[in-house]
Amino acid sequence: xxxxxxxxxxxxxxxxxxxxxxxxxxxxxxxxxxxxxxxxxxxxxxxxxxxxxxxxxxxxxxxxxxxxxxxxxxxxxxxxxxxxxxxxxxxxxxxxxxxxxxxxxxxxxxxxxxxxxxxxxxxxxxxxxxxxxxxxxxxxxxxxxxxxxxxxxxxxxxxxxxxxxxxxxxxxxxxxxxxxxxxxxxxxxxxxxxxxxxxxxxxxxxxxxxxxxxxxxxxxxxxxxxxxxxxxxxxxxxxxxxxxxxxxxxxxxxxxxxxxxxxxxxxxxxxxxxxxxxxxxxxxxxxxxxxx
Ligand SMILES: C[S@@+](CC[C@H](N)C(=O)[O-])C[C@H]1O[C@@H](n2cnc3c(N)ncnc32)[C@H](O)[C@@H]1O
Numbered sequence: 001x002x003x004x005x006x007x008x009x010x011x012x013x014x015x016x017x018x019x020x021x022x023x024x025x026x027x028x029x030x031x032x033x034x035x036x037x038x039x040x041x042x043x044x045x046x047x048x049x050x051x052x053x054x055x056x057x058x059x060x061x062x063x064x065x066x067x068x069x070x071x072x073x074x075x076x077x078x079x080x081x082x083x084x085x086x087x088x089x090x091x092x093x094x095x096x097x098x099x100x101x102x103x104x105x106x107x108x109x110x111x112x113x114x115x116x117x118x119x120x121x122x123x124x125x126x127x128x129x130x131x132x133x134x135x136x137x138x139x140x141x142x143x144x145x146x147x148x149x150x151x152x153x154x155x156x157x158x159x160x161x162x163x164x165x166x167x168x169x170x171x172x173x174x175x176x177x178x179x180x181x182x183x184x185x186x187x188x189x190x191x192x193x194x195x196x197x198x199x200x201x202x203x204x205x206x207x208x209x210x211x212x213x214x215x216x217x218x219x220x221x222x223x224x225x226x227x228x229x230x231x232x233x234x235x236x237x238x239x240x241x242x243x244x245x246x247x248x249x250x251x252x253x254x255x256x257x258x259x260x261x262x263x264x265x266x267x268x269x270x271x272x273x274x275x276x277x278x279x280x281x282x283x284x285x286x287x288x289x290x291x292x
Pocket of ligand 1: 095110147149174
């Protein structure tokens with residue numbers, strides 16, 4: 001039987017020669033999955049033997065991965081902000097840059113938390129990644145998580161149950177802010193923001209993800225523009241509320257203009273992601289030192 005060390009090296013080589021990005025990391029994650037071992041063990045136990053059955057399970061994963069199916073869909077999970085989430089082709093695979101949204105919402109909430117119960121809306125929740133992390137870290141908050149698609153909401157519901165936050169998150173189906181039953185303090189929205197004609201040019205893995213989670217219309221910010229209009233038109237956000245919008249760095253100037261038109265008195269700032277790129281537009285409807 002081959003050793004763990006040899007199996008990792010061999011898997012790495014196979015993935016790398018097929019042009020799979022991050023081949024070494026993916027080889028390790030695959031081996032961790034079939035061996036049911038945490039990361040530290042695959043390094044500490046390099047001489048352990050890999051059984052015939054484990055090798056076959058690994059081969060099946062590698063075979064699927066060579067078709068450029070995303071590893072997260074093959075393994076059916078992705079870690080996001082320290083929690084494991086079920087993923088399947090009905091949902092976008094949560095991205096590391098979206099952790100900026102969670103961090104910023106938590107920072108703002110913790111700054112003014114003792115004052116009152118926060119009501120938060122995660123618009124376009126997908127796996128529930130943003131809502132679940134906010135619920136875990138803000139036990140006093142009430143959270144609405146919305147999406148336009150039943151199959152997506154089924155995945156979010158499963159993840160919400162898995163993380164024991166069903167009592168704090170209400171799932172709603174509908175277009176953007178329409179299903180919200182009351183004005184909220186915070187709107188957090190990672191909506192589709194890819195321009196339609198860019199999608200076919202992106203890496204093969206992206207083509208496996210639901211088009212409705214990617215396509216932001218011809219310029220990429222159609223949904224974001226519509227959300228801002230809905231927010232300005234109705235009673236979906238409180239007068240002191242904050243809107244957090246994830247965007248492509250290149251879209252920030254246009255989105256900032258849309259936000260200024262919708263909310264001329266708002267303070268608008270931009271937060272950087274982990275790669276130090278402009279990622280998050282923060283639209284604070286009242287003065288910056290007002291209670292959040
Ligand atoms: C980019 S994905 C983000 C998913 C998740 N929030 C995350 O960060 O991983 C966008 C999500 O918005 C949903 N969506 C698309 N159009 C929508 C609409 N008009 N109203 C509500 N949700 C929508 C998609 O189904 C998808 O789940």
